[in-house]
Amino acid sequence: xxxxxxxxxxxxxxxxxxxxxxxxxxxxxxxxxxxxxxxxxxxxxxxxxxxxxxxxxxxxxxxxxxxxxxxxxxxxxxxxxxxxxxxxxxxxxxxxxxxxxxxxxxxxxxxxxxxxxxxxxxxxxxxxxxxxxxxxxxxxxxxxxxxxxxxxxxxxxxxxxxxxxxxxxxxxxxxxxxxxxxxxxxxxxxxxxxxxxxxxxxxxxxxxxxxxxxxxxxxxxxxxxxxxxxxxxxxxxxxxxxxxxxxx
Ligand code: ATP
Numbered sequence: 253x254x255x256x257x258x259x260x261x262x263x264x265x266x267x268x269x270x271x272x273x274x275x276x277x278x279x280x281x282x283x284x285x286x287x288x289x290x291x292x293x294x295x296x297x298x299x300x301x302x303x304x305x306x307x308x309x310x311x312x313x314x315x316x317x318x319x320x321x322x323x324x325x326x327x328x329x330x331x332x333x334x335x336x337x338x339x340x341x342x343x344x345x346x347x348x349x350x351x352x353x354x355x356x357x358x359x360x361x362x363x364x365x366x367x368x369x370x371x372x373x374x375x376x377x378x379x380x381x382x383x384x385x386x387x388x389x390x391x392x393x394x395x396x397x398x399x400x401x402x403x404x405x406x407x408x409x410x411x412x413x414x415x416x417x418x419x420x421x422x423x424x425x426x427x428x429x430x431x432x433x434x435x436x437x438x439x440x441x442x443x444x445x446x447x448x449x450x451x452x453x454x455x456x457x458x459x460x461x462x463x464x465x466x467x468x469x470x471x472x473x474x475x476x477x478x479x480x481x482x483x484x485x486x487x488x489x490x491x492x493x494x495x496x497x498x499x500x
Contacts, residue, residue, distance in 0.1 A: 256284070256324075256325055257281040257282055257283050257284065257286075258282055258283065258284045258285075258286075258323065258324060258418065258419055258451050259280075259281065259282040259305065259321075259322070259323055259341075259419055259451070259453065260280075260281045260282075260321070260322040260323075261278060261279055261280045261281070261301070261304075261305065261319070261320075261321055261322075262279055262319050262320045262321070262322070263277045263278070263279050263318065263319040263320075264277070264278050264279075264301075264304055264316050264318065264319030264320070264321065265277055265316065265317050265318035265319055266297075266300050266301075266304050266309065266314055266315065266316055266317070266475075267314065267315060267317050268312065268313055268314045269313050269314075270313075273475070274297050274300050274314070274475050275297050275300055275301060275304065275475045276474075276475040276476050277318070277319070277476065278297070278301055278319075278472070278475070278476065278477055279319075279477065280301075280453075280470050280477065280480070282419065282451050282452075282453050283451070283467075283468075284451060285445070285449055285451055286451055286452070286467050286468065287441065287442070287445050287451070287452045287454060287465055287466045287467055288451075288452065288453050288454065288466055288467065288468045288469065288470070289454050289455075289456055289459075289462040289463060289465075289466035289468070289469040289470070289483065290302075290453060290454065290455045290456070290469075290470050290472060291455075291456060291457075291459050291462060291463075291469055291470065291471045291472065291496065292457070292471055292472035292473055293457065293473070294457060296472040296473055296474060296475070297472050297474070297475045298423070298424075298455035298456075298472055299346060299423055299424075299455060300314065300475075301455070301472070302343055302421040302423055302453065302455055303343070304316050304321065305321050305323075305341070305343075305421055305453070306333055306336055306341060306342070306343040306421055307328075307329070307331060307332060307333050307336060308333050308343060316329060323336070323339065323341055323419070324339075324418075328341075334366060337366045337415050337417075338366045339418075340415075340416065340417050340418030340419060341417065341418070341419045341421070342412045342415050342417040342419075342420055342421070343412075343420075343421040343422075343423065344408045344409055344411075344412050344420060344421065344422045344423060344425070345408070345423055346423040346424045346427060346455075347424075347427065349408060350396040350397070350399075350404045350407050350408060350411075351396060352395065352396055352397025352398075353395060353396075353397060354395070354396055355392065355393050355394060355395060355396065356388055356391050356392050356393070356394055356396050356399065356403075356407055357378070357392040357393065358396075359396045359407050359411055360378060360381055360388070360407065360410050360411050360414055361374070361378070361414065362411060362414075363410070363411035363412060363413070363414030363415050364377070364414045364415065365415075366415055367415065367416070374414070377413070377414055377416065378414070380413070381410040381413050381414065384410070384413070384440055384443065384444065385406045385409075385410050385440065387403060387406060388403065388406055388407065388410055391403060401428050401429055401433070402429055402430075402433035402436065402437065405425055405429065405433075405437055406437070406440070409422070409425070409437070409440065409441070409444075413444065413448075413450075417450055418449075418450065418451060419450070419451045419452070419453065420444075420450055420451070420452050420453075421452075421453050421455075422441070422452055422453070422454045422455070423455045424455055424456060424457065425437050425438070425441070425454070425456070426438075426456060426457075426458040426461060426462075427457075434458065434461055435461070438461055438464070438465045441454070441465060442465055454466060459492070459496040460487075462483075463483045463484075463486055463487040464483075464487075465483075466483045467482070467483055468480070468481070468482055468483055469481065469482075469483050469486045471486070471492070471496070479491070479492065
């Protein structure tokens, strides 16, 4: 029998500012150890879905008004973003959000903020991150604001890894990056998934690349899941090709 998914989103509705209905009943699941793509055009509701899971909506006057979110079989809707980080759920925001005035290494260390284990463990994890991102080791003392877009995306993912996550909610990792760098980032996501067992829910407008690395995908349109399936099958689907891959 298939294992219980690490994440289950059950028919959630999200409203901003008490009036703007943005998610109109979204359901999805991420299997333990899976990479799941959440696809759709700009404004479809991908970011809102990720924030509804990590409970980052409140800061934006958004709220889940219907449905539920379960992580490892436990309902987590009422937890704070910090609690979720401690439990292993961390979101990597769109646009990378490094602290530009801090060094690369200082940025990575901020990712360990919820942890109580000693500095030796944190140091070990820093080395783990540098092993996955050798480029960050070279640039450890550089101010993050002066590194390239690709390096900042690496910092954002590396920072998430410092909290020892089990599930990373990754928002538009390809945004603004040259194709070669996009591949580099996705290869690292793949490696973290394989070697560290991290599960990923990946919001992407870059359908082609996302479906190459994901095992399963959901397509959001206007706050609803309009299609879902195995990544390989979605990539072969004529509607997906026409609307999202520009290949019809
Ligand atoms: P993007 O690629 O731009 O992030 P997305 O698919 O992630 O697109 P969302 O950012 O979730 O989409 O936005 C979905 C809809 O919700 C959009 O119409 C957007 O204008 C609206 N929206 C997002 N944030 C807010 C907010 N804080 N207040 C009101 N409306 C919002």
